[in-house]
Each structure stands twice: as C-alpha cells, then as structure tokens.
Amino acid sequence: MRTIVIRENTELPVDDELASAINKMLAEDSTLPIKIKDHTVSFADYTVGSLQVGEVNIEIKPRNPVFTLETLFEMLLFESLNNFDENYLSSGFGDNQSFGIAAITSQFYYECVKLVDFGLTGGFTSEKKYGNEITGPLVLSEYHPAYIPIRGVAYMNDLYSLNVPANQIIKSAIIKVLRSESRVSIRKQYQMLLQSFEGVDVFAGNLDVLENISEAFFSSNPHYPLVLEFAIKILRDMKMKFTHGSISWYAFLHNSNDIFEKYVRKVLTKGLNSYITKWDTPKQIAVLDDGKRKGYKSYVPDILVDYDPLTNSAKAVLDAKNKFFDIDRDDIGEILHSADMYQLTFYCDKMKTNLGGLIYPAGDDYKPINVMIDGNQDFRFVLFSINLREKISVRHRKLCNAIKEYLLYYSK
Structure with missing residues (x-):
C-alpha cells in the first residue's frame, strides 16, 4: 500500500x-x-x-x-x-x-x-407462547378451552436479550x-x-x-x-x-x-446565558441581472447572540474562523484577514448591532485582541481564540468568560 x-x-x-x-x-x-x-x-x-x-x-x-x-x-x-x-x-x-x-x-x-x-446491556422483549406452565400474563383473546389440551394456554413471556x-x-x-x-x-x-x-x-x-x-x-x-x-x-x-x-x-x-463552527456554537449555547442560533437557510442580499439571466447572493452568519426575527436584529454576531492564530508572529496585523473584517462588519450592520467577534482555534492561551476600526468608535470588534490543547471544560469556560467580559458586557 x-x-x-x-x-x-x-x-x-x-x-x-x-x-x-x-x-x-x-x-x-x-x-x-x-x-x-x-x-x-x-x-x-x-x-x-x-x-x-x-x-x-x-x-x-x-x-x-x-x-x-x-x-x-x-x-x-x-x-x-x-x-x-x-x-x-x-x-x-x-x-x-x-x-x-x-x-x-x-x-x-x-x-x-x-x-x-x-x-x-440488553433489554426485555415480550413474545407470545403456549403451554401449561404459565410464566406471564394470559392472552385472553386466545383463550379457547378446546385447544388447551393440544397447545396449552396462550401467555406473554418476557425475555432478556442483547439483540x-x-x-x-x-x-x-x-x-x-x-x-x-x-x-x-x-x-x-x-x-x-x-x-x-x-x-x-x-x-x-x-x-x-x-x-x-x-x-x-x-x-x-x-x-x-x-x-x-x-x-x-x-x-x-x-x-x-x-x-x-x-x-x-x-x-x-x-x-x-464545519466541525469547528458547530463545536464553537454548542460551546456558547451551553456556556452563555443567551439564545445562540444560526439561520436554517441563508438570506438573500443581492440580485445580479444582465437582462437575460438572474443570479442571487445570500449570507448567513455563523453565530447570532439573542437574535430577534421580528426586528431581524441580534445583540452580537460571532464568526468561527478555521485559520492559524498566533500572536507571537512579528506582524500582528497578519492575524486578521481583510475579507474577514469586511464580512463581520457587514454582518453586524445587517443585524443592527455594534458588537462583533471572530473565534479562532489556537494552541495556546491568548488574551482577546481589540480591533479599532477608523471612523467607527461605537463598533466593538474583538478577536477571540480557544486553546484546543487545554482541558475541554477549562477552555470552554475561558472562551465564554472572555466573550462576556470583552463583548457582551458592552451591549446597550
């Protein structure tokens, strides 16, 4: 091979x-x-x-x-x-x-x-049996005195089986x-x-x-x-x-x-006192039309915190990013990709919130990083990480506490 x-x-x-x-x-x-x-x-x-x-x-x-x-x-x-x-x-x-x-x-x-x-571990199943030594409830619907000498009395017998x-x-x-x-x-x-x-x-x-x-x-x-x-x-x-x-x-x-995104969403569902969700289907945002054909563009954020479908708004928007996260590199600016920044900013604008964050997998403990966007002092943008080499209960608690302290604390 x-x-x-x-x-x-x-x-x-x-x-x-x-x-x-x-x-x-x-x-x-x-x-x-x-x-x-x-x-x-x-x-x-x-x-x-x-x-x-x-x-x-x-x-x-x-x-x-x-x-x-x-x-x-x-x-x-x-x-x-x-x-x-x-x-x-x-x-x-x-x-x-x-x-x-x-x-x-x-x-x-x-x-x-x-x-x-x-x-x-198995379980009990019931089967109908006939005989003169009765070990279970009688099946009265099949009680026929004429048949008793031939096949006995019908009764239900409980059997323990691994099947x-x-x-x-x-x-x-x-x-x-x-x-x-x-x-x-x-x-x-x-x-x-x-x-x-x-x-x-x-x-x-x-x-x-x-x-x-x-x-x-x-x-x-x-x-x-x-x-x-x-x-x-x-x-x-x-x-x-x-x-x-x-x-x-x-x-x-x-x-x-997909594994990382679903994992993070469940961590927050269990660890935050908030309603965590993701839409079942993407929402349409644009239509492309060349006169002969039409194309459609849609969007769906990974994680919505306290989403309200009536107002189409959320307290905060989070996105899971399966990308290498290491703040020890020479240029810390390389951690955040411009496309990810634009995407999260767009999500927050659509969800009418000024709170957004990206969550990365990491191999060590790192403090959250604030991202200050020029011309938008009210927008709180934070980079979070979860240390996958740490004991699972510890890393879950640390991530949820960081999101509460660095992001949700500032909700209006």
Missing part, C-alpha cells in the same frame, strides 16, 4: 492509473467532496480525512497544526452528544497523528473492548470495519470482538435515526455513548465500494471548518 500525505486545500497530481480509478469512483458516488481535472485531484475546501483507491492511500491532514485527530474527534463528540464526558477520550489516540481510517478503527476497537469487558438496536448498530460497524480491513492481525482482533455480539442482528433500519437510538438508549455501562458515536461515524461517514469481494475504494472525509 502506497501512502500519500497532503494538507487540506491543496491539489494532488496523479498518474493515469490513479486518475482512471478516481474517475470511476466519482461515477459510483458523486456526493464525495472530490474533483479531478487534467490528472489533478482537488478536494472541497477544508476537507480532511482519508481516501483509499486501490493500493493508494491518500491522507489529507489539516493545515492548522492545532487540529489533530484527537482534537477533531473531541469536537465531533462534544457537538454530537448531549451528555459529553471530557474523559471519553482520556486514552487518546496516542502518538498516532495519521488521519487514515486505521487510526479511527483502531480507537473504535479499543473502546469496544472496554465496552465488552464492562458488560453489554437491541444499540448493539445492532455497534455490530454493524464492526462488520463494516472487518470488511474493509486487509491486515490479518487486525481482522483476527475484530473477529474475536464479534463473538461478543453473537445473537445480535445487524442493524437494518434507516441511518437517519441512529442518533435517536443512541440518545434514547440507557445503560449503566459508561462506554456506550462513545462506542455508539464511533459506530455511527463509521456507518454513515465511512463510504466504500466492493468489486469481486474486495474493496476497490473507501473514503472517510470530514469538513474541518
């Missing part, structure tokens, strides 16, 4: 054989965030993860050094789970900085072992990993793990309800939430294609910008 490592938002030149394989892959699944033109492969902005085509594995790592596999999954888990425990990833991904699927499946296996060692949807989801993910794995030692590990799920069916329901099943499932086993989240990611986001019984390609790709 040949591995190629690139950074997000960069292009990759490929040879004829790989170009042909990628074109075939895109014909089979046009939803993949990949384009190829003239033997050059490009990925949608901020795409990170792993793509294997034939015997070539392409790893796309984040360009921001503070985004590791562990921090990305930590953000994914925090955003996805209602009751996130910051010790879920206490074991971490170790020294594995690979963004290949192997790192994900290895961690999934490790968490599954802890789940099984603690003990799987519940949560375990079905996990088993299905294990099987999917097993099908994609060619390493003999890893296959043996997963085959042994699969034995613990004997009697559990594969999940045959709609993938859209996986989160609902996970949230509704109760167990005293503390490892279920994390294992289920890994399983859901594998079932939904790990795409693959088999040809003649062997895997021809698989893709496990995420948008790092």
